[in-house]
Amino acid sequence: MNILLVDDDEISRLVLASLLRRMPGVGEVMEAIDGEDAWGKLQDGFRPVLCCCDLMMPNLDGVGLLLRARADLRFSELPFVMISSAADRQSVSQAAQAGADGFIAKPYSSTVVTRAVAKVLRESLENVEEPAVDTRRRLGISQQELISHTQRLREKVDESAAEFETEKEVSARATALQRLSSSCATLGMLRCSRLLERGSTAATEQIALGLLLLEVAKMLDTRLLALK
Known part of the structure; x- marks a missing residue:
């Protein structure tokens, strides 16, 4: 499980990164110095299961990064744990309204960090994908x-991406995305299903849909590697 850690305070970032790396199951902890730096890492292909983000930062603050992620179909469900000063109630309120999943107040302890992050990760991972053994049994x-079914679904994603290059009718694209969403749900790919469902109901530009399908394709590739 990879985590994106965003904080302009170097010492706080180093300490929190160390705490996160000691948590069971945590893989890479990618550090970013502000929201713009974090957004660049996401655009470059880093795919965390969680973002721990300071609220007050230069260039792009925590709420700004959260809102940008929520507006992008690829990252709309990325869980955010916001790091804040106990006195910064206004920013905490803004982050909560924007959809933050949890909060860590400074000064923090290892126990507080572990509990907050573990809670959000547990809730998030339960909704990512169904274990293969449960899918087979169901x-x-x-x-x-x-x-075989997952490989065929992967092919259908590529076929839809090619069709979307010429398909201009919004309703036709929405129907295609809904079918893919249903297929993902059938095969236990719950996050893929939700992303596609959200894409089918959004007034989304063609380039955004292409990026969404690319993201879904990557998740299906990961699933196939795990199955094999």
């Missing part, structure tokens, strides 16, 4: 059949 299929 559908009554073999491992090879699940792989």
Whole structure:
């Protein structure tokens, strides 16, 4: 599990990064010095399961980064744990209204950090994808059949991406995304399903839909690697 840590205070960032790296299951902790730096890392392909983000930063603050992520279909469900001063109630309120998933107040302790992050991660990972063994049991299929169905779904994502290059009718694109969403749900890819469902109901530009399908394709590739 990779985590994106965003804080302009170097010492606070180093301390929190050390705490996060000691948590079970945590892989890479990518550090960013402000919201713009963090956004650049997301655009460059870093895919965290959680973003720990300071509220008050130059260039792009925590609320600004959160709002930007929520407006992008690729990152709209990325959980955010906001880091704040106990006295900064206005920013905390703004972050909560923008959809923050949790908060860590400074000065923090290792116990507080672990509990806050573990809670958000647990709630988030429960809704990412169904374990393959549960999917097979629910559908009554073999491992090879699940792989075959997932490969076909991966192909359909590519086919839809190609069709969207010429398809201008919004309703037709929405219907195609809804079908893909349903297929993902059937195969236990819950986050993929929600992203596609959200894309089908949003007035989204063609380039944004292309990026969304690319994101879904990457998640399906990861699923296939795990299945094999």
